[in-house]
Amino acid sequence: MKSVAEICSDLIRFDTTNPGSRERPAAEYVATLLADAGIEPEVFESAPGRTTVVARVEGAAKDALLIHGHLDVVPADPAEWRMHPFSGEIADGCVYGRGAVDMKGSCAMTLATVLGMAARGERPRRDLVLAFLADEEATGDYGSRYAVTERRELFDGVTEAISESGGFSVQHGDVRVYPVAVGERGTAWMKVTAHGVAGHGSRPAIDNPVATLAAALARVAAHSWPVRLTPPVAALIESLAEITGSPIDLDRLDAEAARLGALGGLFEGQIHNSANPTMLSAGYKVNVVPSTAEAHVDGRYLPGFQEEFLETIDALLGPKITREFVNLEDAPAAPYPSAFFDELASVLVAEDPSARPVPYVMSGGTDAKSFARIGIEGYGFAPLMLRPDLDYFGMFHGKDERVPVEGLEFGTRVLTRLLTG
Missing domain, CATH: 3.40.630.10 (Zn peptidases)
Structure with missing residues (x-):
């Protein structure tokens, strides 16, 4: 074999x-x-x-x-x-x-x-x-x-x-932390489009969609999303504080994630919604202002926060930008605490006595x-x-x-x- x-x-x-x-x-x-x-x-x-x-x-x-x-x-x-x-x-x-x-x-x-x-x-x-x-x-x-x-x-x-x-190890001193995922952030991949007025590139633009879209994407990229602490992530942070023997300040979670290094990586992408512009397309000739400009945005939202995420995105894009979903998926969540989670944790500890299983929410999908x-x-x-x-x-x-x-x-x-x- x-x-x-x-x-x-x-x-x-x-x-x-x-x-x-x-x-x-x-x-x-x-x-x-x-x-x-x-x-x-x-x-x-x-x-x-x-x-x-x-x-x-x-x-x-x-x-x-x-x-x-x-x-x-x-x-x-x-x-x-x-x-x-x-x-x-x-x-x-x-x-x-x-x-x-x-x-x-x-x-x-x-x-x-x-x-x-x-x-x-x-x-x-x-x-x-x-x-x-x-x-x-x-x-x-x-x-x-x-x-x-x-x-x-x-x-x-x-x-x-x-x-x-999930189930991989992160070394911390003499123990190995094993995050077991009990949920994922939702997916909102979007195509966003700015509409304007086509014209000659040498003339003052009436309504340049490239500029409109660029400004909107800059707002999306610069936005500071508020911390939203879901129950599994709160349980993860509590477990990490116990493992490290150091309290974790819930009012400064971004800074705490940086302080904790690899352990902080287990929650730094799971305490916010997020949106990243990833693709951009506009125009066909340098001396022509196009009538449209398009981009794609990779949006992710925490379980229970889809509505808040989309409202924020629409406000950031502004009234001149339309959006459509390339892919929209709910944020799934499995029961935690649960007997099955305990079963997964127990087989890890049985093979690795230094294992410390903790709940985890994936930032991706x-x-x-x-x-x-x-x-x-x-x-x-x-x-x-x-x-x-x-x-x-x-x-x-x-x-x-x-x-x-x-x-x-x-x-x-x-x-x-x-x-x-």
Whole structure:
């Protein structure tokens, strides 16, 4: 049987860059591993090449647990990398390549866990649904959204799910803090458009939409969003104060996040709504004032704060700017405190006595948003013990992305405890 590092390396070698239509070869690899272990995979496409694999493993109890991961990755420029981003090379105790952290390493841990259980003849404590999805790095239209609408029956009986962006370690002295995600900020990707009057570039402009849009985007970028403390983040901050032995001033949370370094990174992006202009397009000739100018804004809002976020955005853009959603997703939240959160925490501590699990809210988003639409409560839990020199957040979509082999092996042991008890 292949090791978890070998599976991770194999998956990285498939160039599944999104945008593109490239998940099919990686999906076929996953399906073959499952089939060879006696686990029957369901392979389907939402469009040519946009391929997803789902499989169900029968357990002792029928309330099913979903483990989902995505096979696509963001682009990588080989010229910027120490090693080719699709080499899957193993060096310095790490597997290198695009997707090592986000999230082929996690997919490899899931596969190694269930393949190991099958080889030993072990049955999970509850039904287990595995999903290896396309298109998470875009909107999920070709992956999780398609799966929950067109293949809803594959997820019958699922009550909870686990996936990426939680369960990783952050070193603090002699302890390792493991944030377990119980929610995500909502997504509001918007195209904003300024309308004006076209004219010759040499003449005084009557109503220049480029200038109007530039001023509006400057207001959005400069806006200082107020602190909004949701209950899970308040619980996280309380836990961090206990772990560090130092009180955290709730009236100065931005400064406290900076003071706490890596630990502060667990809440610095989760105490505000945010909006960042990311794309800009206007005009077709230097001596022509265009009639329109367009931009895209990446907006994120905290659970329960969509209305406040949109009201603020409209006020910042002003009356001359229209907006439309490119992607709008609710901010999902899973129960916390909960028995399932305690279960996730307990298997971490069982494998790492220095573990301090804490609740966490992701600043970005995952396929959990799609599964929340059909009533599945999603937790961020892809257990990974990291060396102190590895920056988890810095490796997401960054160059020289890599994951430690020992960390993958740790995650596989934790998942095995979770699934078998």
